[in-house]
Amino acid sequence: MTSSLKSSQWLTTGMLRRVHHIALHVQNMDASRQFYGQLLGLRELRGEEVPETLRQQFEVGEVANFVTPDGTIIDLFWKPNLLPPDADPDREFTRAGHLAFDIAPDLFDQAVEILQQNQISIAHGPVRRPTGRGVYFYDPDGFLVEIRCDPE
Template sequence: MTPKLDGILETAVYVDDMGAAHAFYEGLLGLKRMVKGDRLYAYDVGPGAALLVFHRGHTGEDVATPGGIVPGHDTTGPSHFAFRISADMVQPWRSHLTANNIEIISEVTWPAGGVSLYFKDPDGNVLEVAAPPNWPNFQS
């Protein structure tokens, strides 16, 4: 039997300009930075969840920590992740992005009735704010 998972603890994006990324994730999206390092910023995205912003090209090697080795990882090209929002926050997010000259590159109304707004960060990563219902396990 497969052991139970409790959700996603972290998701990550890779960026070329850490300063621009911080201005975007903290300044525009209002995320609180929890960790600041040369190769990684970590942001609080809600109870028990973190967004890791890695400096592209600086994370491929293993890193020794007092608690053990963190295996190297890296990626090229844009990635994607979604923030959970409530249905009543779709219009405020639409307005906030527009007011800050962030292009909404797509808006999707899902068959179950949820709405997603897609936009890009300064490195071209595709971000989404998603309101339920869309996935069967994401109702509200």
């Protein structure tokens, strides 16, 4: 933020209510649908649940929408020619760091097992921190995803 902005021009705490949606570009829609819908267990929006502004894209397979347990929508937009600036996902290639999902502490180890059973390559972790535990892995397009839990 530049110093030329006056504090009366800023949004105040509480004006923003929640994250409405997160839009991700994906290269392989089938792999991404399986990753977010089956592996992570997010519910995909169908039929009348799909926002009207996205229905035409949905009908031709160019968008998929998933809802997280807290109601945040993840929109996947199919970009078949998508290439990251760097083919190595271990090098951060976007301004976004990662997408983190919270899980109950007693389910964390089970989640790690499910990732391993599905041959999902673990990028980092599981790690234990004062703030809890986390495991980091990539979605089919190289976007870093975390499953984390609070301390037990």
